[in-house]
Amino acid sequence: MTHAEYPWLLPSDLAEAADPDQGGGRRRRTVRDWAVDTVGFVFAALVAIAVARTSRQLNESDAVVLVDRILGVTAAFALWARRSRPAATAIAVAVLGVVTPATGGAVMVCVFGAAVRLPPRRLAAVAGVALACGTLQGFTRPDPEIDPLLALVVNLVLLLLVTGWGMLVRARRQLVAALRERARRAEAEAGLRAEQAQRAAREAIAREMHDVLAHRLTLLSVHAGALEFRPDAPPAEVARAAGVIRDSAHEALQDLRQIIGVLRAPEDREDGSGDRPQPTLATLDTLVAESREAGMAVVLDNRAGDPATVPAATGRTVYRIVQEALTNARKHAPGAEVTVSVRGRPGDGPGAGLTVDVSNPPPAGPVPHVPGSGQGLIGLTERATLAGGRLCHGPGPRGGFAVRAWLPWPP
Structure with missing residues (x-):
C-alpha cells in the first residue's frame, strides 16, 4: 500500500492503514486530535468574543453582552466532549444558539464533528436541528444590519459546507479502515498461502521419497528374504544376490542423500538443477x-x-x-x-x-x-x-x- 496507489490519502493515513493494531474500537486521543480540538476551541472562542463586541456596538445591555460571553465560552468548552457524544453536543450547542449568536462558531465545529462520526440518518437529524435553531435565532436575535433572508441563506450554506467537509473526512476514514482490514486480511492470507505451500512441498517430498526409496528397499527385502529362506543356495547365486543388495543399498543411500539435499538447498528443484540428474x-x-x-x-x-x-x-x-x-x-x-x-x-x-x-x-x-x-x-x-x-x-x-x-x- 503506497502513496502512488492512493494519492488522495495522507502519509499518516497510509501508516494507520498499514498498521492493523491501531484500528477498531474507541482509541485514545492523539496529538493530532488535541491539535484539532484546540483549533476548534480557539475558533469558537474568537467567534464568541467577536459576537460580544458586536452586541456592545449595537448598544445592547451589559446583561445581554455578559450572557453572550458566558454562553459562547460554555459552547467552546463543550467542544471537548464532541468526540464521545457528537450528536448530543451538537444539539445542545445549537439550542444555546437560539438565544445568542455567540455559539455560531461552536455550532459549526460540532456539526463538522457529527458529520465525521455519525451515520447519514442521525447526521441529517442533527443538521436539521442546527438549521432550525439558526433560523429561530434570526427571529430571537436579529441583526439589524443584515437582511433576515440573507442571514438564513448564509447559515444554510455554512451548514452545508461543514457537513460536506465532515462527510468527506468520514468517507476517507472509512476508506482507511477498509484498507487496514484489507492489509490485515492480506497478511492472514499470505500466512495461509505460505502454510499451504509448505504443506504441498512436504507432501511432494514425501511422495518423491516413497517413489524413489520403495523400489530400492523392495530389492533389498526380496533378495535378503531369498538368502534367509535358501541358505543352501549356490555360491554364485548368493554372490549375485549380495551384489544386488549392495547396489540397491548404495542407490537408496544416494537417493536419500539427494532428497535431503533438496530440503537443505532451495535451489535444488525438479528442473534438474540438483546434484543427480532427474529420471526421464x-x-x-x-x-x-x-x-x-x-x-x-x-x-x-x-x-x-x-x-x-x-x-x-x-x-x-x-x-x-x-x-x-x-x-x-x-x-x-x-x-x-x-x-x-x-x-x-x-x-x-x-x-x-x-x-x-x-x-x-x-x-x-x-x-x-x-x-x-x-x-x-x-x-x-x-x-x-x-x-x-x-x-x-x-x-x-x-x-x-x-x-x-x-x-x-x-x-
Missing part, C-alpha cells in the same frame, strides 16, 4: 535393465518415439509410474513376467498423449509377505492427476494386476 523417459531402459539384473522378467515395448521430445516432467511421471508398478510386481507377483508398454504421440486430438501400461499375470507359487505402506498407487494416481492425466489400476481380465495411465503430451 530416456532412463526407462536403465530401470528395466536394473529390474532384469535383479531377477525379474520384464518385457519393454516403448513406441513413444524419441524420448528427448517428451517433456521432462511427463517423462519423469512415466518413469515413476513404471518404477512403482515394477516394485509392486516384484513384491506381490515374484517370478511373473511383467509387460511394460509405452506408446503415444504429441498433440491435442484423439489418440494424442502418452499411454503407459504395466501388467503381470498371477504368481505361479506362494508369495512371501513383504511389508508395504499401501500408499504407492494412491500417490501415483495423485501424481498423474497433477500432471493433467489419469491413472487406473486393478486386477487384469485373466488375473494378475494391471496399471494403466494416460498423460498429456503437448505438441
Whole structure:
C-alpha cells in the first residue's frame, strides 16, 4: 500500500492503514486530535468574543453582552466532549444558539464533528436541528444590519459546507479502515498461502521419497528374504544376490542423500538443477535393465518415439509410474513376467498423449509377505492427476494386476 496507489490519502493515513493494531474500537486521543480540538476551541472562542463586541456596538445591555460571553465560552468548552457524544453536543450547542449568536462558531465545529462520526440518518437529524435553531435565532436575535433572508441563506450554506467537509473526512476514514482490514486480511492470507505451500512441498517430498526409496528397499527385502529362506543356495547365486543388495543399498543411500539435499538447498528443484540428474523417459531402459539384473522378467515395448521430445516432467511421471508398478510386481507377483508398454504421440486430438501400461499375470507359487505402506498407487494416481492425466489400476481380465495411465503430451 503506497502513496502512488492512493494519492488522495495522507502519509499518516497510509501508516494507520498499514498498521492493523491501531484500528477498531474507541482509541485514545492523539496529538493530532488535541491539535484539532484546540483549533476548534480557539475558533469558537474568537467567534464568541467577536459576537460580544458586536452586541456592545449595537448598544445592547451589559446583561445581554455578559450572557453572550458566558454562553459562547460554555459552547467552546463543550467542544471537548464532541468526540464521545457528537450528536448530543451538537444539539445542545445549537439550542444555546437560539438565544445568542455567540455559539455560531461552536455550532459549526460540532456539526463538522457529527458529520465525521455519525451515520447519514442521525447526521441529517442533527443538521436539521442546527438549521432550525439558526433560523429561530434570526427571529430571537436579529441583526439589524443584515437582511433576515440573507442571514438564513448564509447559515444554510455554512451548514452545508461543514457537513460536506465532515462527510468527506468520514468517507476517507472509512476508506482507511477498509484498507487496514484489507492489509490485515492480506497478511492472514499470505500466512495461509505460505502454510499451504509448505504443506504441498512436504507432501511432494514425501511422495518423491516413497517413489524413489520403495523400489530400492523392495530389492533389498526380496533378495535378503531369498538368502534367509535358501541358505543352501549356490555360491554364485548368493554372490549375485549380495551384489544386488549392495547396489540397491548404495542407490537408496544416494537417493536419500539427494532428497535431503533438496530440503537443505532451495535451489535444488525438479528442473534438474540438483546434484543427480532427474529420471526421464530416456532412463526407462536403465530401470528395466536394473529390474532384469535383479531377477525379474520384464518385457519393454516403448513406441513413444524419441524420448528427448517428451517433456521432462511427463517423462519423469512415466518413469515413476513404471518404477512403482515394477516394485509392486516384484513384491506381490515374484517370478511373473511383467509387460511394460509405452506408446503415444504429441498433440491435442484423439489418440494424442502418452499411454503407459504395466501388467503381470498371477504368481505361479506362494508369495512371501513383504511389508508395504499401501500408499504407492494412491500417490501415483495423485501424481498423474497433477500432471493433467489419469491413472487406473486393478486386477487384469485373466488375473494378475494391471496399471494403466494416460498423460498429456503437448505438441
